[in-house]
Amino acid sequence: MDSMAVSRWCDARRETYAARGAGQWVEIADPYRLRMAERDAIADRCARFNLALYRFARARTDPDALSAFASAMGLERRDRTLGADRRGIASVRVLRNTPGPEMIPFTSRALNWHTDGYYNAPGQSVRAVVMHCAAPAASGGETTLLDPDLVHAAMHEQDPLLVEALAHPRAMTIPEHEAEGALVRPARTGPVFRFLGDPPHLLMRYTMRTRSIRWRSTPATARAVAALEATIASLSAHHVRVRFEAGEGVICNNVLHRRAAFVDDQGARRVMLRIRSFEPVSNE
Numbered sequence: 001m002d003s004m005a006v007s008r009w010c011d012a013r014r015e016t017y018a019a020r021g022a023g024q025w026v027e028i029a030d031p032y033r034l035r036m037a038e039r040d041a042i043a044d045r046c047a048r049f050n051l052a053l054y055r056f057a058r059a060r061t062d063p064d065a066l067s068a069f070a071s072a073m074g075l076e077r078r079d080r081t082l083g084a085d086r087r088g089i090a091s092v093r094v095l096r097n098t099p100g101p102e103m104i105p106f107t108s109r110a111l112n113w114h115t116d117g118y119y120n121a122p123g124q125s126v127r128a129v130v131m132h133c134a135a136p137a138a139s140g141g142e143t144t145l146l147d148p149d150l151v152h153a154a155m156h157e158q159d160p161l162l163v164e165a166l167a168h169p170r171a172m173t174i175p176e177h178e179a180e181g182a183l184v185r186p187a188r189t190g191p192v193f194r195f196l197g198d199p200p201h202l203l204m205r206y207t208m209r210t211r212s213i214r215w216r217s218t219p220a221t222a223r224a225v226a227a228l229e230a231t232i233a234s235l236s237a238h239h240v241r242v243r244f245e246a247g248e249g250v251i252c253n254n255v256l257h258r259r260a261a262f263v264d265d266q267g268a269r270r271v272m273l274r275i276r277s278f279e280p281v282s283n284e
């Protein structure tokens, strides 16, 4: 997009948020047979805020019901990596005694701000994510969500050069990943902010972690990364904070999210079912 188009896009996104409402819930009576009104409510919230909180009746947590719901919202082409089953559903919970390096999502530790699949190949960008609570932790484990469109718009308003630095095709590199001498994933280099499709959708590729990430080595990039962290914090009024109960979840266009640390006990082990899709949430 040219700079005028980007400015217009930013203005439109800010205008949408003047109305609020990102944290409203959509009640789903039967995930196998989504009603028109339920579908429209999800699509409408995703079009405006890139996310929709939803609640299945009778606190349903079965993966097939979740899969049917995601399919009805257009999320058919799924990323089946990282522990996902044949339906493309990963069960995110504390894993003990697994071989290889520890993966933080599968511990009870906090996860800092990120979008999903920031290490994916460019042709395999994660456009949508569903996170569905099968069981909450005994305590903790809150999720916080933030629409990247707002972050982009706020940074653009502050100084268009900030978003320009982060749109550089070599802005962020995730170094290659090796395990036991074998290459698991090559290095991935790409922009943080990228517009895709028509009408344009913003795709954000980001992690706030400081290990296993290399930023382009220019003063403009360093300034933009610092501004990005500050902007995420400054938008706290728009953070959607939720502690999901069983049967509740979020369907989103891969928005920024973080997870608080949590504590499991024998009677309450936190389980989140996760779907990653190569298509955004359908708005038709």
Ligand SMILES: [Fe+2]
Pocket (backbone or CB within 6 Å): 114, 115, 116, 257
């Ligand atoms: Fe995530």
